[in-house]
Amino acid sequence: MNQIEAKLQKALNGVLVPGITRSLVQMNLVRSVEVNDGKAKVTLASTAIPGQYHNLLEDQAAAAVSKVSGVKEAAVEFIEVKPKELNQIQKIVAVMSGKGGVGKSLVASLLAVSFAREGKDVGILDADITGPSIPKMFGLNGRPSGSETGILPILSKSGIEIMSMNLLLPSEDEAIIWRGPLMSKAITQFWEEVLWGKLDCLIIDLPPGTGDAPLTVLQAIPISGVIDVFTPQELTEMIVKKAVRMAQKMNVRVLGVVENMSYLVLPETGKKLEVFGKSKGEDMAKASGAPLLGTLPIDPELAKLCDEGQIEKYSSDAVFELFANVVIALGRMTSR
DSSP states (O other): OOHHHHHHHHHHTTSBOTTTOOBTTTTTOEEEEEEETTEEEEEEEOTTOOGGGHHHHHHHHHHHHHTSTTOSEEEEEEEOOOHHHHOEEEEEEEEEOSSSSSOHHHHHHHHHHHHHHTTOOEEEEEOOSSSOOHHHHHTOOOOOOEETTEEOOEEOTTSOEEEOGGGTSSSTTOOOOOOHHHHHHHHHHHHHSBOOOEEEEEEEEOOSSSSHHHHHHHHHSOOSEEEEEEOSSTTHHHHHHHHHHHHHHTTOOEEEEEEOSOOEEOTTTOOEEOTTSSOOHHHHHHHHTSOEEEEOOBOHHHHHHHHTTOGGGOOOHHHHHHHHHHHHHHHTSOOO
16 A cells, blocks of 8 residues: 555545444445545445435545545445455454353453453344343443445444344344244354444353353354353352363363352451352463463442443443453464
């Protein structure tokens, strides 16, 4: 790419895609830029952009390019490209658990928020089709936009791209009564038909267990690694081993394990009270053959923020340590 073409890319990075407020470059919709004798030609993918916005986007892109020194004339054209051909994701992390109610959606959300705070482009694919909770924690209730060529995710307050079945339902308490194959198809569509664009990391919140839905994710999506979430209870070891062995059989690396609800800090004394029994973090790390990435406390403030849809406001030393360890684990791996 020559200097003037680089300037055109920079100019197009200032043009926002209607419905998501990320730029043409961030959504990877810029397919080519050429300049000959002062005439610039820009080719954009029309993927997931509603038809009524095509003329607007064409005008904005042409105006942005025309301001670049050396450009006397600008032309913009659209082509059709499938979302999965445009999505450019560096790392994909799946958060799983052998049973429900352990807080995997919470861990997935906290990790995404941590990536966003570091200035990374991050998204969450909520693969828990029948029990989606991600939109509630982020305070999202809008419906995704798009076209027959693809779907645009919803953007959270801090710029996290989110796609969840709850965003497509008439109301958040609508029940989804589907058999396994339908759930697997929906997950595949979230991966192949949603325009994620360019992301540093995509977090996938898996449904609990080792059934059709988790199997679909581990088979169909190029996962960089999985994180297993558990709580300090008696059946923990058996449950963790099931989830870990599933990942291993699918040749997906286990980045590590996270113990949620590990303890409660008493505000009067600062003492840690192990409400559900002695921590099993180190034991589970040994059982899984992967590091203990972190132990998260029971925090009433976090619960309150989740209920209010304000999880992006939460921070703690425990979450910072978890995120740092996840980054280290990902850093040991080659890009896929």
